[in-house]
Amino acid sequence: MSDGALDDLFILDLSHGLAAAYCTKWFADLGANVVMVEPADKGASIRDIGPFKNDEPNQETGASHLYLNGGKKSISLSFKNEEGKSLLKQLIAKADILVEDEAPGRLGNLGLGFEDLSAINNRLIYLSITPFGQTGPYRDYPATELTLAAFSGTLAVRAISGENPICMGGYQGMYIGGRIAFLSAMGALLQRDITEAGQHVDVSLQEAIAGNDMAAPTTYSYNGIAQVPPPSANARGRGGAGRYPCKDGFVDVLPGIGGLKKLAAMLGDPELAQHELFKNHALRAEKAEEFDAEFMEPFFSTRTRAEIVEAAQAKGMPFSYVLTPDELPSEPHLVERGFFVDIEHPVAGKVTVPGSPARLTETPPKTGIAPQAGESNEAVLSEVLGIDDLSSLENQGAL
Amino acid sequence: MSKLPLEGIRVLDLTRAYAGTIGTLYLADLGADVIKIEAITRPDIPTREMNPAEMDAGDKPWERAAYFHRLNVGKRDITLDLTTDTGKELFRDLVPRCDVVTENYNPQTMRRFNLHYEALKELNPRVIMASMSGFGADGPRKSWAAYYPAMESMAGLTAITGYDEDQTLTSLSGYGDWTLGTVGAMAILAALHHRNKSGKGQYIDVSGREAVLAAIGDTMADLSMNDRVKKPTRNLHINMAPHDTYQCKGDNSWVAIAVRDQRDWEAFCRAIGSPAWTGENQFSDQEKRHGNQEAMRPLIEEWTSQHTHREVADALLAAGVPAGPVLNPSETLFDQQLKARDYYEVISHPLVGARLFPRQIPAHYSGMERQSRSYTPMLGEHNHQVLGELLNMDAASLKELEDSGAIGTEPTRKGRRPPEMSRDRMREWGGKADDDYLEKLSAAYGKKIGPSG
Numbered sequence: 001m002s003d004g005a006l007d008d009l010f011i012l013d014l015s016h017g018l019a020a021a022y023c024t025k026w027f028a029d030l031g032a033n034v035v036m037v038e039p040a041d042k043g044a045s046i047r048d049i050g051p052f053k054n055d056e057p058n059q060e061t062g063a064s065h066l067y068l069n070g071g072k073k074s075i076s077l078s079f080k081n082e083e084g085k086s087l088l089k090q091l092i093a094k095a096d097i098l099v100e101d102e103a104p105g106r107l108g109n110l111g112l113g114f115e116d117l118s119a120i121n122n123r124l125i126y127l128s129i130t131p132f133g134q135t136g137p138y139r140d141y142p143a144t145e146l147t148l149a150a151f152s153g154t155l156a157v158r159a160i161s162g163e164n165p166i167c168m169g170g171y172q173g174m175y176i177g178g179r180i181a182f183l184s185a186m187g188a189l190l191q192r193d194i195t196e197a198g199q200h201v202d203v204s205l206q207e208a209i210a211g212n213d214m215a216a217p218t219t220y221s222y223n224g225i226a227q228v229p230p231p232s233a234n235a236r237g238r239g240g241a242g243r244y245p246c247k248d249g250f251v252d253v254l255p256g257i258g259g260l261k262k263l264a265a266m267l268g269d270p271e272l273a274q275h276e277l278f279k280n281h282a283l284r285a286e287k288a289e290e291f292d293a294e295f296m297e298p299f300f301s302t303r304t305r306a307e308i309v310e311a312a313q314a315k316g317m318p319f320s321y322v323l324t325p326d327e328l329p330s331e332p333h334l335v336e337r338g339f340f341v342d343i344e345h346p347v348a349g350k351v352t353v354p355g356s357p358a359r360l361t362e363t364p365p366k367t368g369i370a371p372q373a374g375e376s377n378e379a380v381l382s383e384v385l386g387i388d389d390l391s392s393l394e395n396q397g398a399l
Numbered sequence: 400m401s402k403l404p405l406e407g408i409r410v411l412d413l414t415r416a417y418a419g420t421i422g423t424l425y426l427a428d429l430g431a432d433v434i435k436i437e438a439i440t441r442p443d444i445p446t447r448e449m450n451p452a453e454m455d456a457g458d459k460p461w462e463r464a465a466y467f468h469r470l471n472v473g474k475r476d477i478t479l480d481l482t483t484d485t486g487k488e489l490f491r492d493l494v495p496r497c498d499v500v501t502e503n504y505n506p507q508t509m510r511r512f513n514l515h516y517e518a519l520k521e522l523n524p525r526v527i528m529a530s531m532s533g534f535g536a537d538g539p540r541k542s543w544a545a546y547y548p549a550m551e552s553m554a555g556l557t558a559i560t561g562y563d564e565d566q567t568l569t570s571l572s573g574y575g576d577w578t579l580g581t582v583g584a585m586a587i588l589a590a591l592h593h594r595n596k597s598g599k600g601q602y603i604d605v606s607g608r609e610a611v612l613a614a615i616g617d618t619m620a621d622l623s624m625n626d627r628v629k630k631p632t633r634n635l636h637i638n639m640a641p642h643d644t645y646q647c648k649g650d651n652s653w654v655a656i657a658v659r660d661q662r663d664w665e666a667f668c669r670a671i672g673s674p675a676w677t678g679e680n681q682f683s684d685q686e687k688r689h690g691n692q693e694a695m696r697p698l699i700e701e702w703t704s705q706h707t708h709r710e711v712a713d714a715l716l717a718a719g720v721p722a723g724p725v726l727n728p729s730e731t732l733f734d735q736q737l738k739a740r741d742y743y744e745v746i747s748h749p750l751v752g753a754r755l756f757p758r759q760i761p762a763h764y765s766g767m768e769r770q771s772r773s774y775t776p777m778l779g780e781h782n783h784q785v786l787g788e789l790l791n792m793d794a795a796s797l798k799e800l801e802d803s804g805a806i807g808t809e810p811t812r813k814g815r816r817p818p819e820m821s822r823d824r825m826r827e828w829g830g831k832a833d834d835d836y837l838e839k840l841s842a843a844y845g846k847k848i849g850p851s852g
Contacts, residue, residue, distance in 0.1 A: 005589040005590055006592060022614075050637050051624075051625065051627070063616075063617040063624065064616075064620075066620050067619070114765065133736075133763065134763070135739065135763070136739035137735055138716070141716045142659075142719060142720070143723065144657040146643075146644075146657050146721075146723070147655045147657050147712075150723030151726060151731075153726045153727065153729075153730065153731035154570075155644070155655065155725050156725045157572050158570065158572065160562075160568075163562065164633075164634075164646070165653055165725050166561060166568055166644075167634050167655075168574065169558075169615070169618070169631065170617060170618055171614075171617070172556075172570075172574065172614055176577075179578075179585060180760070181762075183425055183584060183585055184760055187767075188767075190404040190405065190588065190592060190595075191403075191766070193592065194402075194404070197766060198766075199764055199765045199766030200764070200765035203762045204761060206737070207737065207740065207742050207757075210731055210737065210757060210761075211757050211758075211761060212574060212577040212578075214572045214573040215450070215470065216729065217728045218465050218754060218755055218757070219450045219466070220836060221755040221836065221840055222450055222452045222465035222754055223451070223453055223836070224822055224832055224836030225822060225825050225830070225831075225832045226727050226728070226833065227729070227830075228830055233571065235561055235567055236565060243552075252552040252557065254548055254549070257445060313544060316544055317544065318533075318544040320545070320549035320552045320553045321552065323558060324558045325555045325558065325618050325622050325628055326622055326628045328555050329623075332538075333535075333538040333539050333541075334609075336538045336539060337537065337538045340619075349624075351620050351623045352619065353623070354613045354615075354616050354619055355609075355613075356613065357582050357605060357609035357610040358582055358583075358585060358589070359535070359536075359603060360586055360593075361602045361604070362599060362600075362602075363593055363601065
């Protein structure tokens with residue numbers, strides 16, 4: 001019986017940031033044995049990212065830590081200390097993948113670079129995740145979610161006319177980076193299934209995010225059109241697209257291909273499709289206020305999201321609710337699919353988090369509990385290295 | 400240097416439009432033989448006609464589109480019509496010769512074709528089948544249509560993105576589609592590794608909305624622990640300040656700045672010449688700056704508006720403060736970091752010439768040489784090659800299929816061309832459009848970009 005598609009893998013996660021944590025969460029959900037290797041004195045810095053339970057800073061209750069480190073183990077190990085470093089190398093000798101997100105060259109300076117470690121374990125896949133990659137003029141520069149969105153070309157398009165560009169909510173760039181890092185590591189792993197050799201995998205977050213691009217740079221090379229928010233880009237619904245308010249919230253309105261005829265029918269009068277404001281896109285954009293007041297508002301202001309979306313979907317238009325986060329756990333479709341998972345964390349208590357979005361039917365992913373710092377020292381060292389007495393290592397300050 | 404990791408893996412790819420085709424794009428980049436299947440009665444339109452080269456529809460308008468080329472580069476293309484018995488039969492013959500089947504139809508469609516997983520498994524027990532849909536293969540809303548805004552809005556992302564609760568934004572960059580396709584590829588790679596160990600294939604069901612929702616796990620954990628419902632708050636960060644986009648010199652030009660802590664703040668003040676306002680008490684620590692962000696905007700813009708976004712970002716980065724020019728997607732083609740890492744690949748297509756494509760798996764591997772991808776296939780371009788190689792069909796039987804209209808290289812039904820967006824029209828709308836794009840790109844990439852000859 002399989003414990004997951006990747007249950008044969010042993011992964012050492014030396015990382016601190018969200019992108020790497022999301023990458024290794026995928027491995028953990030798919031059954032790999034993922035061990036966070038955290039600095040003995042302060043823990044991985046992902047633990048310092050809020051919000052925390054009751055807004056009281058606590059390294060065990062950060063929302064990102066609880067979600068992204070679910071299903072992993074944690075050992076606290078000081079590799080500034082020679083004993084600690086030697087212990088880490090013993091673990092590396094057994095590992096399939098090492099994940100790190102330090103500034104380029106930093107682990108190399110500690111004798112823990114790819115060359116150093118592949119000498120110990122030539123099957124090791126060494127995954128480095130940094131803002132700009134290990135090479136190039138910007139490799140040493142700092143970056144955050146917001147500045148990487150800027151550098152990737154994906155932030156510029158998210159604005160309404162004349163206003164400043166707005167980053168997507170949460171940490172979508174870091175999550176993109178985690179996904180691309182996972183795919184990149186899996187590429188190396190599938191190659192190793194054939195060649196038996198490990199390698200260094202250098203992932204740049206800027207590049208990962210730039211690849212989620214709506215084809216815009218390629219389009220420029222085809223016709224010189226540079227995607228910027230067109231003046232018609234809207235937040236509130238306008239001219240038949242965007243977020244329209246209704247009786248109980250907002251509906252995302254998108255008529256789709258050939259959708260204006262369907263929209264006319266939904267609004268109750270198929271004849272409207274012949275109206276010049278329905279037929280002529282440019283005119284509708286120009287007279288959006290008139291169009292909204294005459295056709296959209298009377299329909300929307302008297303109906304609920306359910307009524308509008310059901311009516312639109314029945315006609316094949318991809319309308320949707322704009323659901324707020326609190327509405328998600330009880331949304332009937334997600335409930336029926338059993339998407340959310342309740343975890344019982346020893347410090348944070350019951351926490352409801354998203355389950356895995358990848359339903360592998362033979363090897364279903366699992367959602368686990370985030371470890372407390374260093375809680376797996378004994379278990380991991382005993383299981384992996386057969387060391388049962390930790391007291392001398394603790395005395396030496398390695399753990 | 401070894402072969403690519405997915406060499407020898409064959410994918411029968413029924414995906415169309417956006418999300419699903421993204422999923423198989425990753426597989427192609429890792430070396431898989433992705434065989435895209437279209438029907439000449441229903442080719443992959445409208446993406447096949449969106450944004451044609453030089454805005455010129457040409458003789459074959461379905462072979463010139465930037466969108467289609469971007470999403471299908473490196474694949475092969477055959478035409479089979481699964482609504483016909485012949486199409487179904489040929490498809491069933493191909494299944495035992497492939498490793499992966501991908502599709503992004505409405506969840507009922509494959510069952511209607513009698514090509515659902517249970518049926519395919521009979522033909523090939525090792526097959527991995529991945530369905531990529533908006534809402535997943537089961538549940539009361541499985542049949543709902545979803546483009547990327549629906550996947551984002553039903554996942555709570557729209558409600559936490561924007562200026563305020565009345566002014567929310569979708570990604571406007573196809574994020575829902577990208578997330579669905581990417582998660583589909585991730586699941587397929589995991590299933591391939593599992594098959595290497597166990598010999599077993601499996602069925603994979605991915606929902607785009609769930610894929611996006613899994614990326615706001617921190618928001619959901621916060622809701623669960625603290626009953627807090629996250630709201631759209633522009634670019635306000637939980638503790639960094641200033642943390643926003645600011646107007647620069649030039650038309651619609653912005654820079655992103657993120658001051659993480661007091662050390663960043665001090666470096667930021669020095670980099671902008673320590674104007675008097677930076678010494679004011681209301682900005683003296685991170686908490687006060689966080690509360691007074693809007694008061695800082697005009698003061699910061701006094702400086703940023705005198706410089707280009709590049710100048711501002713480079714000055715701050717050199718001082719160790721995270722900053723980034725808000726690059727227009729087209730500006731990324733000229734970004735020196737991406738250039739230095741050879742991020743965009745020049746690929747030549749027989750009809751439109753050399754153009755630029757991002758690498759879908761951009762990682763640099765120490766043990767794998769980068770290989771150039773083949774150009775985006777034309778409709779039915781590989782009919783003879785694939786059906787000949789895999790099904791041993793001879794020229795006579797292929798001709799028969801062609802004569803009967805079962806396969807072909809031209810759509811029988813032309814697409815309804817989307818409204819034409821010319822460069823002039825784009826400029827009228829206040830957008831950007833260059834007439835000299837081919838010259839600029841040719842200079843930047845040191846080779847002729849654009850139509851050959």
